[in-house]
Structures are given as C-alpha cells and as structure tokens.
Amino acid sequence: MSVISLASGASCWRGLDYYKNKKIINLKKINDYEFTGTAIGTNNYDIYLDVSHPRRSTCSCPLANGKRILCKHIVATFFTAFPEEAKSFEKEQERLQEEYEDYQEKLYNKTQSYIKSLTKKELVDELSYILDYAPDWVYNDFVRRNDIE
Ligand SMILES: [Zn+2]
Incomplete structure (x- = not known):
C-alpha cells in the first residue's frame, strides 16, 4: 500500500498544499525508501518517512505523534521526495472530477428527457x-x- 492510499483524503490535499508551499525542509534521503524532513509552520515537526512500510512513518505533530496516522506532514514529505507522485495525484484528482461532472451532466440530460416524456x-x-x-x-x-x- 502506498502513502497516498493509506492517508485520508484531507491529509493528501493538505499535504499537497504543504508540498507546493515548500513547507518541508531539510529533506534527507537515508536510502531509496527512507527519508527524514522537517515541516515548517507555526510549529516545526520532525518527519520520518518509510515508503516501503508507510505505517512505520512518524511525525512529531499532535495528530500523528505516537500513532500510526499518516498526517499531512508525512504526505508532504512523500511529495517532496517524489514530485512525480504529486503530479500523478493531482492528475488523478482532475480525472475523477471530470468523471463526476460527466456523470452529473448525463444524469441531468436523462432527467430532462424523462420529464419531457x-x-x-x-x-x-x-x-x-x-x-x-x-x-x-x-x-x-x-x-x-x-x-x-
Ligand atoms: Zn504531522
């Protein structure tokens, strides 16, 4: 399971925002799977990211500290380490949005023809x-x- 599929939708969106605003600093690559970084904001948090075992990732923020939660800081660190993942996440969200709009439009048209019949x-x-x-x-x-x- 990937970081994105294990994190909540809110964590993914806010993580993307953090990534775009370059809020992850001091990104260090330990090996191909493990990274550390710092999230800057009102408070700074330390992140440890394990891409091969996402649940082992940690963050010192109040939401994730001591829990197996993939918070926005961990997601932002993931996007900072793998910018192409941020791009494909955004593309997939756009595709889902378009799919939803297509469905809504078709439903509207079907409803209209039904009413007219x-x-x-x-x-x-x-x-x-x-x-x-x-x-x-x-x-x-x-x-x-x-x-x-
Ligand atoms: Zn966090």
Missing part, C-alpha cells in the same frame, strides 16, 4: 409528490413564485 397527469402526480415531501422553504417558495396565496 411525461403526460400532464404524470407531471401533476410527480409535482404533488415532490411538494408533499419537500422542506417548508421549497413549498413556501413554490407558493410565493406562483402567486397562489
């Missing part, structure tokens, strides 16, 4: 159903916009 009675039934279960603000907005009161 309904008879008047079916539309009345659907609208009544939606208004029955809608939150008050939707119901009140419907009443106001259509001058019903």
Whole structure:
C-alpha cells in the first residue's frame, strides 16, 4: 500500500498544499525508501518517512505523534521526495472530477428527457409528490413564485 492510499483524503490535499508551499525542509534521503524532513509552520515537526512500510512513518505533530496516522506532514514529505507522485495525484484528482461532472451532466440530460416524456397527469402526480415531501422553504417558495396565496 502506498502513502497516498493509506492517508485520508484531507491529509493528501493538505499535504499537497504543504508540498507546493515548500513547507518541508531539510529533506534527507537515508536510502531509496527512507527519508527524514522537517515541516515548517507555526510549529516545526520532525518527519520520518518509510515508503516501503508507510505505517512505520512518524511525525512529531499532535495528530500523528505516537500513532500510526499518516498526517499531512508525512504526505508532504512523500511529495517532496517524489514530485512525480504529486503530479500523478493531482492528475488523478482532475480525472475523477471530470468523471463526476460527466456523470452529473448525463444524469441531468436523462432527467430532462424523462420529464419531457411525461403526460400532464404524470407531471401533476410527480409535482404533488415532490411538494408533499419537500422542506417548508421549497413549498413556501413554490407558493410565493406562483402567486397562489
Ligand atoms: Zn504531522
């Protein structure tokens, strides 16, 4: 398992931010798999990164200290040691975003054609159903916009 797949989404995003803002200094390569570094900010934290066994990585920040948590500092150290991983993480996120937008657009279009295929009675039934279960603000907005009161 890689550092990225073991860290939370929030740690990955914030780690990417830390990496881009060059917040990891003193990166030292122990060997191909192990690195140390310092995260600079309001407080400085010491990071030990083990790429081959990510759970053995450590950070002295309050979130990760003494726990097997992959915090944003560890992720940032990973991206600093392997900049191409930061690029592919960003590319993958963009791809997922595009995929999601495509799905949303297709769903919207399908919904539109479905609505247009309904008879008047079916539309009345659907609208009544939606208004029955809608939150008050939707119901009140419907009443106001259509001058019903
Ligand atoms: Zn940390």
